[in-house]
Amino acid sequence: MLLRHARSLLFLPASNARAIVKARTLPCDMVILDLEDAVADDAKEEARAGAIAALGEGFGGRIGAVRINVAGTRWHGAEMVAVKASAADYVVLPKVETARQVKDVFSVCQKPVIAMIESARGVLAAAEIAAGEGCAALFMGNNDLRKDLGIPAGAGREGLSHAMQAVVLAARAAGIAVFDGVFNRLEDEAGLEAECAQGHALGFDGKTLIHPSQVPVANQVFGPDMQAVADARRLIEAATGGAERYEGRMIETMHVEEARALIARAEAVGE
Numbered sequence: 001m002l003l004r005h006a007r008s009l010l011f012l013p014a015s016n017a018r019a020i021v022k023a024r025t026l027p028c029d030m031v032i033l034d035l036e037d038a039v040a041d042d043a044k045e046e047a048r049a050g051a052i053a054a055l056g057e058g059f060g061g062r063i064g065a066v067r068i069n070v071a072g073t074r075w076h077g078a079e080m081v082a083v084k085a086s087a088a089d090y091v092v093l094p095k096v097e098t099a100r101q102v103k104d105v106f107s108v109c110q111k112p113v114i115a116m117i118e119s120a121r122g123v124l125a126a127a128e129i130a131a132g133e134g135c136a137a138l139f140m141g142n143n144d145l146r147k148d149l150g151i152p153a154g155a156g157r158e159g160l161s162h163a164m165q166a167v168v169l170a171a172r173a174a175g176i177a178v179f180d181g182v183f184n185r186l187e188d189e190a191g192l193e194a195e196c197a198q199g200h201a202l203g204f205d206g207k208t209l210i211h212p213s214q215v216p217v218a219n220q221v222f223g224p225d226m227q228a229v230a231d232a233r234r235l236i237e238a239a240t241g242g243a244e245r246y247e248g249r250m251i252e253t254m255h256v257e258e259a260r261a262l263i264a265r266a267e268a269v270g271e
């Protein structure tokens, strides 16, 4: 599956062997083995070895990635060397604030980099980061961003909306994929659904997740609506080129292109 078609991108601590096994049974589109904040300092080295072994075994057609620790930490260098030799499809770099940080990781790891935007500086540099060498996609890191902006933990996402839009704009201007941040409340399916719908409406391609129970919701919200796919097929058949009347509205070339993209996405996720 192409990264831009991914709906559900599941993080798990690379130190959690049971979660690694579980991930291979889940309908998620991407698995991200975390070596950063989800892993305690004294477990980082064992987690690194576990992540590399797990990526070698593969995730059965799911996209496989690993999130490394930032430059300046004592694990960063060894993680980059390990990732380079691994079967990871992508390397996820947290707390990115410059295009140079992405380029440096890309040049050592030789893997496309997904840059996490999780600070005010990162948001302000997002366009440059997205357009820079080696950058394959952007992830929102809303927990860290909220902290950096001084937004209280219990607040809604109003305070993040400008940043989320800036990050979507940056990704689209660079022609790369962009994914919404994680939803922390594990027992609030309605809240998750509302947040997925909000992210979808803002233009995100899919959502990063933290628990198996969140996967079906993200797949449903970010997956193609079958009625919309049927409508897209009819529109393509009816279109003759240029502006024309179609079922009481105007359509042009861009609507045909949009319809084709929707069908391609539906086919990519097997719907």
Ligand SMILES: CC(C)(COP(=O)(O)OP(=O)(O)OC[C@H]1O[C@@H](n2cnc3c(N)ncnc32)[C@H](O)[C@@H]1OP(=O)(O)O)[C@@H](O)C(=O)NCCC(=O)NCCSC(=O)C[C@H](O)C(=O)O
Binding pocket: 010, 011, 012, 013, 018, 019, 020, 022, 023, 034, 037, 038, 094, 118, 140, 141, 142, 143, 144, 145, 181, 182, 209, 210, 211, 212
């Ligand atoms: C959040 C959790 C710590 C909850 O753990 P727990 O209560 O133990 O989970 P369950 O008992 O409900 O688990 C049931 C089974 O599911 C497996 N499991 C749990 N989580 C995952 C997962 N993420 N992927 C795959 N499998 C998972 C358990 O192993 C159980 O299976 P079994 O033992 O066979 O019954 C935990 O869910 C968790 O650790 N989640 C991921 C946390 C993480 O990776 N965090 C980093 C990413 S978040 C981020 O990026 C924030 C960002 O940086 C920002 O700033 O916003």
Ligand SMILES: [Mg+2]
Binding pocket: 037, 094, 118, 141, 143, 144
């Ligand atoms: Mg973070």
